[in-house]
Amino acid sequence: MNATKANPLITTKGMLSLYRQIEDRLREEISCGNFKEGDLVPSEFELADRYGVSQGTVRKAILNLTQQGIFYRKQGKGTFVVFQKTGPEKYKNFRFVNGLDTNLLDVNTSFKRVKVVRANAEVAEALNMPNGASVIHFERTGRFGEAGRLHTISFLPHHMHRGLERYTAEDFKKNTLWKLQEIYFGIHIENREEFISALVADEETARLVGTVQGAAVLRIEVRLTTGDGTAVEYRRTHIHLGRMKYYRRFLNSTRVENALK
Secondary structure (H helix, E strand, O other): HHHHHHHHOOOOOOOOOHHHHHHHHHHHHOOOOOOOOEEEEEEEEEEHHOOOOHHHHHHHHHHHHHHOOOOOEEEEOEEEOOOOOOOOHHHHOOOOOEEEOOOOOOOOEEEEEEEEOOOOHHHHHHOOOOOOOOEEEEEEEEEOOOEEEEEEEEEHHHHHOHHHOOOOOOHHHOOOOOHHHHHHHOEEEEEEEEEEEEEEHHHHHHHHHHOOOOOEEEEEEEEEEEEOOEEEEEEEEEEEEOEEEOOOOOOOHHHHHHOOO
């Protein structure tokens, strides 16, 4: 996404204070890939000159973003974009293994399309929204292992993700969806629910996951919510596993007991 087009001019008019506008501008710099994870952020003087505001305004915006965990300061070095570790336990959406090997297979996903649609009854119920409400439809395909294929669609409340429909495949090479939600849209996901079922592929599903009609297909539905229970994403994925398996590991008996409750 072009950063200049994505960012409105800093203005003294409107409801947002100047430092809040600078915060938003810095979030957009990250979301469009101008500032990447681990990058050194330009100095307060440089940012003040870039945005046409005082250094004090920039300093307050950076302090707020630091307190939110988006930036961090190194004494004598400057301010950096926080590097988020994307380990498999926290962020791996698809947990596939080959046989009884516990090493998770890499899933290569490709952007297909993103658009605004009206929620049908299933999506509306999952997101706790009215039927016909405006949602983002974010569609991807993926491959893993020798023959694994998947097709996934995320549905997101449009009012919480305004502008996401303008993102392109190139934008999504720079950022994962969860990073955009956390950094740019300010959405903090706390809870994840998974619903797993098996089904016989109809003609359309078979085409999407590269198998034949009547083949066994895994269906994983995911609902993500904030700490207060607000639904922010409903994801529906169909998977042709081939000879691969879906893998989960529980580290101790307490987690197993909690998972079975």
